[in-house]
Amino acid sequence: KVIDETYGKKETSGKQETAIDEKAENTTKGIIFQTLPQDMLMQVAQYTTTKEVWNSIKVKHIGADLVQKARLQFLRSESETLKMKPNECANEFAGKLSSIQAKFKSLGGTLNDKVLVRKLLNSVPKNFPPIVASIEQYQEIDTMQFEEVVRRITAFEERLKSQDEPENNYQNKLLLASSNNQGGGRGHGRNFTKNKSSYGKSTSHRSIDKGF
Missing domain, CATH: 4.10.280 (MYOD Basic-Helix-Loop-Helix Domain, subunit B)
Structure with missing residues (x-):
């Protein structure tokens, strides 16, 4: 029990x-x-x-x-290998960099403005050294906002375009004038030949008349 x-x-x-x-x-x-x-x-x-x-x-x-982590690494590689195309404006290239930065943020990562600033300054065309040197000499690159650098680069780019326009217009005028002169010369040559031929015929007729 x-x-x-x-x-x-x-x-x-x-x-x-x-x-x-x-x-x-x-x-x-x-x-x-x-x-x-x-x-x-x-x-x-x-x-x-x-x-x-x-x-x-x-x-x-x-x-x-x-x-x-794999996606972040891919984005980092994309930002490092991205290159500016020959006819691409600075604003378009900066837009691509900003897009990569936004994707970083959506994945919980961070792509600092300092990295984007360096990338943009190293990617601009060969005729941009004056503005690049000015930014590097008088500005704190490590603390500059990416948007500010884009604004300065874009302004310099527009200034270059405005300087190129008068020269392009002048070249176009020279080509047009040269084309007109060549066309006029050919026309005078044809008229001269025609008149010369007519003169020869007229002289022959007068000679025949005198013979009679």
Whole structure:
């Protein structure tokens, strides 16, 4: 009888401990589920124990972290290898750099303005050294905002274009004048030949008339 009573107490105690463990397990799972985003919750809801849930979250988090790092590395390589095309204006090239910076931010990374400023100054055409030297000499490159450098480079670019326009117009006028002169010369040559031929015929007729 004593043995039976003792066994009964142990069995009851074991059931109570199991119930407590299950309650704690469910409570912990409930707390975890409340902190998860909806898409992640749907992926781990199938697991019954807290350990299984945590393992699943860990694996998914590590995988997502690796993907994020790979994307950031790709963007960094893209920014380093990006080159300005021959006919590309500074503002267009700066827009590409700003787009890469925005993608960095969306992935939780950071691409400092200092990096973009250096990239832009090293990518401008060969006729831009005056403005590049001015910025590097009189400005703090490491603290300058990227937008400010873009504004200065663009202003210099517009100034170069305005200086090139009169020269281009002058060259076009020279070409047009040369073309007109060549056309006029050819016309006079044809008229001269025609008149010379007519003169020869007229002289021949007069000679014949005198012979008669």
